[in-house]
Amino acid sequence: MFDRLSFPQPWLSFVLFLSWQILSDGVSGGSIVLGIILAWGVPQLTHGFWPERPAFVKAWRMPAYLLRVLVDIVVASFSVAWLIINPRQPRPAFITYPLSLEHPLAISILASTISLTPGTVSADISDDNKILLIHALNTASDQEVIDAIFNRYEKPLMEMFG
Structure with missing residues (x-):
């Protein structure tokens, strides 16, 4: 159950959240909540399209x-x-x-x-x-x-x- 609540692409989620905060007219409680929903929802919807995670060693x-x-x-x-x-x-x-x-x-x-x-x-x-x-x-x-x-x-x- 908790696997479905996780962020499958954390960097994408972070960038989406920051982008939403920049695009919204100031930081408020509503924009933070909607930013978190978008940061979680978009990667969940597009999870099937992403290849395996990069295998960076260094x-x-x-x-x-x-x-x-x-x-x-x-x-x-x-x-x-x-x-x-x-x-x-x-x-x-x-x-x-x-x-x-x-x-x-x-x-x-x-x-x-x-x-x-x-x-x-x-x-x-x-x-x-x-x-x-x-x-x-x-x-x-x-x-x-x-x-x-x-x-x-x-x-x-x-x-x-x-």
Whole structure:
């Protein structure tokens, strides 16, 4: 009985409650009660759609990973801008990247990271989740891109997801 009264997605419940308090016109008893009802009800209604919980082994490494991604986005933005200004032609390539990650969330984070970084896009993933097809705007060699992605993104994700 108490299992049905629990919060199946506590972080989602917390965000919903805070969002409701921000959207309501001031904090009052009614807005707190309705916020708790929404924070409990929405995750209960959508519980069947959520996959299993992420298996973070070292979740404390996520802030450093996010900082690395933000720095890479800024640096890549300047590289792409320089590539546009420069009269030299870019050397685009489709690269098949062999995945070492197995957890679906980790693979999604890697693919999203690659797509967020200007100059690269995750184009497709194989049916068995072993190969990621990446388009690079400008690259000297496929191996250079593979090594950079593995060392900067996949390796830290493997440590986080175990």
